[in-house]
Amino acid sequence: MRRMNRLGVAISVTALVLAGCGGSGATESNAAEQLRIASILAPTTFDPHLARSPLAMEPYIFPLYDQLIRVDKSDGKTSLQPMVAERWSYSPDVRSITFDLRDDVTFHDGTPVNAAAVKASIERAQTLPGSTVTEYFSMVERIETPDDHTVAVHLTSPRADAIFAFATTPASILNPALMDQDLSQVDAGSGAYRLVSVRPNDRAEYVKNESYWDTEMSAFDKLEIMGMSDDNARLNAQRSGQVEASMVRLPQIPDAQALVESGKFELTELDHATWWSMYLNTTHGPLRNPDVRRAMNYAIDRDSINAGLLNGRCTPTGQPIQSGIAGHVDDGSVGYTYDLMKAKQLMADAGYADGFSLEVVTGGGVVPVTAAMQDQLAEIGIKLDVQSADLNDALAQWQGGTADAFAYSHGASADPVVTMRDNFLTSRFQGELPDRVRDTLDRLVTQQLPDEERTALLEDVSREISSEALELFICSPPTMYLHTDSVGGFDTMGVTTYGGPFNVRDLYPRP
Secondary structure (H helix, E strand, O other): OHHHHHHHHOOOOOOOOOOOOOHHHHOOOOOOOEEEEEEOOOOOOOOOOOOOOHHHHHHHHOOOOOOOEEEEOOOOOOEEEEOOEEEEEEOOOOOEEEEEEOOOOEOOOOOEOOHHHHHHHHHHHHHOOOOOOHHHHOOEEEEEEEEOOEEEEEEOOOOOOHHHHHHOHHHOOOOHHHOOOOOOOOOOOOOOEEEEEEEOOOEEEEEEOOOOOOHHHOOOOEEEEEEOOOHHHHHHHHHOOOOOEEEEOHHHHHHHHHHHHOOOOEEEEEOOOOEEEEEEOOOOHHHHOHHHHHHHHHOOOHHHHHHHHOOOOOEEOOOOOOOOOOOOOOOOOOOOOOOHHHHHHHHHHOOOOOOEEEEEEEOHHHHHHHHHHHHHHHOOOEEEEEEEOOHHHHHHHHHOOOOOEEEEEEOEEOOHHHHHHHHHOOOOOOOOOOHHHHHHHHHHHHOOOOHHHHHHHHHHHHHHHHHOOOEEEEEEOOEEEEEOOOEEOHHHOOOOEEOOOOOHHHOEEOO
């Protein structure tokens, strides 16, 4: 059973929780009955196909909706496991995937989840006016449903990476009877929890789906997820017992550790897979020149940023695939040291000794880091005009092509090929990819390759992206959750995208 595995491996990043103190002492709620979590972003829409940032809405959507498959980490390794689909198989030419569905899954109104619902949901994601998730299924050519429990997805071309899309919130299976309604505040799912109430831009409340087919994914009777963008507000909610768990940013570590030392809380740290950087639009002015981009990377003192602003917990990096992940280059040939003289020389050789200005959008916890980059880049004559905005607004500006740069984190997926695809073959990357990078990524996403060859190609593309300085690399942060010891599962959550989103389906009450 997955629950037994999870209980067996649940750990904290420190051993400071004192025996006999009882982590639930900070709250009067019974965690077996109720789980309250403070996220960094509030709910906007519950429509899986209209979320401006699917990543931001994952914590709110996953409780409501099932997908065909799910990401699992309960055995210590990341893998794709059955969900509504009991099994799946690729065709020999890697141009179609056939899913065999369970026969005991029902929507919250009692109607069966069948092949027709899966087909309609994916087609809605592709064609709904205003859909923000069309890219997830751009490789789907057509869908066939030979019977109620079989779905055959035909792809436009060989796509070995396509399977991962069916574990994401855009692949949520919606009740066809409700698809024509406004689903922004409506529950049209079959998931482990039912939606009870929504306070837009504030919080959402759920109750257990008593008829759910997998009781391990609905461990709490009540669930409340609230959005608190203010770091102090989340910590105060944790201190006062208003929540059992909250997300922690790097600048909060001293305060979070103080709570851990009180014996009432645990701090779980995991997934150094994401990375902070300044995305660069390589079609804009001086940013077309790779030597300018290299100069920017040499001008950044990552160690001082990490030590001075991030409590030494954000590992300096100079490549897109992080340590411990297949494709990371460990031989020291990749990355950038702090070398101000070299940076100035590169600027002069490129014809920009007097510098230039860039318009940069940023938001969230990266704002202080962006200010540090602003100061350091000024040393080589680059002036940053920084505009701080809400994440959704900043993303819209960046993906609309109006900004020169976007200072924020990169999401990392459970599969490094998907990480590279999402960050460099979609609208997240604004610029021109070198042919070598595009060709290698195309091969990785279209072919089923042996592990050794796959890893070697990932190393090649990580090395090339670093060498071409397609972005300004900073550091790789952990994902951290502060929680009472009455809740487990944070360390083994199966999330499709690392970097903060949690999946309450994998959380459970500890005895």
